[in-house]
Amino acid sequence: MDILKTFTHLQSMARPSGFESPCAQAIAELAGPYCDEVKIDTLGNVICRKKGPGKRLMMAAHMDVIGLIITHIDKKGFLRFGALGGFVPYRLIGARMKLENGMGGSVWCDEKAMEEKKLEDITLGDLYLDIGAESEESAGKMVQVGDVAVYEGEPQQVGRMLLAPYCDDLIACAALLSAMSQVEKSENDLYFVFTVQEEVGLRGAATAAYAIDPDFGVCMDVTRTGDNPSEKAKMVVKLGVGPTIKIKDASLLCNPQVIAHLREAAKEGDVPYQDEVLTAGGTDSAAIQKTRGGVLSGCISIPCRYIHSQNEMVSLKDVEQSARLMALCAQRTL
Template sequence: MNEQDFALLKELVETPSPSGFEQPAQRICRREMGTVTDELRTDVMGNVIARLPGPAGAPRVMLAGHCDEIGFMVRYIDENGFLYFAPIGGIDAHLVPGQRVHVHGAGGPVLGVVGKKPIHLMEAKDRETVVKLNQQFIDIGCANAEEAKKLVAVGDPATFAVGIERLQGDLVASRAFDDKMGAFIVCQVLKEVKRRGSVPVDLHGVTTVQEEVGLRGATTSAYGVDPDVGIAIDVGFATDFPGVEKKDIGEFVVGQGPIISRGANINPALFDLLLATAREEQIPYQLMGAPRGTGTDANVIQLNRAGVAAALIQVPLRYMHSPVEVLSLADIDYTIRLLTALMPRIAEAKGFIPN
């Protein structure tokens, strides 16, 4: 990944976009996809949909990467100015105490910390108990509720106050790779397809919203696009670190290529085409057995209207839904290459009805 592309990934990942509050990130997606097409719209849900028209009669292809991230929402401000909150999406209560957060108020981000009783003051039994999220609180440094309410309000979202950092090799750590990395890939595939000249399919790049709270944006955008083929780009569980049982979900290693899912949620002809494309283009890949509907946008895309030929491509990710998600930049590049190379093969395919 070159420095210009990395700068875009960094900007997108670090721009706050908890589910229901995605527009700061969507403004970036509109800007980027608007450089390659004039057919760009935002629907009433907040999904951004860019179209690269193909030849008459070309299959309609939808690429979907959700731009929302997990976060928090202020639910109550007590008399001393402490903020009580609820999770937006799947938050592990173990991870939250002691974290720095940004509360995104009307006047801009307000730095806060999630407080915790010192271990010296805890009973022995309490040291082994996870504090429930509804009992945790954010301290923004105010003396009372009046001061706090000048800066933040009930309903304001919050995110972990961390951004992208380089580790060794091409590994990087950040919050919100799930799944602004997927939105980044959608933008980059559209640019690369356009750069190569004639567009072989009727291509719709969609950065969806509200995936973390129920696949909501993909449900409505798929209905609006009505694709013949729909491919969700998301993160997948890496299992190459201590404590993960590979027998449960498989063996997936960061840096060894995207994960291609196979199972009930995946159209078998499209799956075969993805594998053939990866092999012909010498792109490394990993296989995941998915015996039921996946918890991704691919699930609702497949079930749209009378049914869609669906696929799921995932970038291996360590420590999902934490402030320190880790992935390989090479896996992102592999995924962009794979999806770009797939487009003319979809155009040449004889159809995707299983037989």
């Protein structure tokens, strides 16, 4: 399976938390040939099972992306919005967005707030989405309250790097599909899960894990890197030297059994990896870990620069190796 092609396909239908259904349908279709059973559950998670006689392993990547949701239209016809997922408001200034109906718009900031506030004090309430409407009435004919918008932008390859909105986490969805296609035989009972509503609080993973009741949980998500010009960068993770095996983030302390399983899988398959200690952030693994009486959980991360911006950057080599590592993890008997 060509990961870049799959990503480009999924990225073209990126939807924010709660609106994932087009992506879910596309993933269900792509997964069909590689597993025994595909279903979309009540909340919209895509659960793909490859049956095995052994322990249950749940692997997951989230399908939802961060986006804007229209709260009201102001008197001059500009759209005001709230957020689905984590935005640093000032970084949205100048972003081009795409509404679900295909219309474009530009995010800008009230002049008064720009003059009087420090950048980091700018709030979503200071921003507006300009869709070129002449009045409140004409804007109301084009959009309605509750409509959502995502970053506009085509994926672009820059050398061995990929630049695109929504590497988080659609690149991991593409890698998880690739991992599924690489698994030939496994003693484990495998569940490849594409979750909803991660960006608003790890919600889909929680209900999917409850239903599956796994023995082991391993997610794939992006992680920050420390290889940028900032003196403040405190992380050792770099782009282009392999996936990471997470030790902790702000939401989760990975269980030693899972860390060991992943390290052994990497060694056996000759996949390079990095150790990840992330002081912020969270991922679906945290929700899986706290399910029922507790689930041994860990995470494979794809190093990514500029997470949650319009131009996230990952290394295609890291992505391929992350997929390989997940396939090895699935094949190795628990």
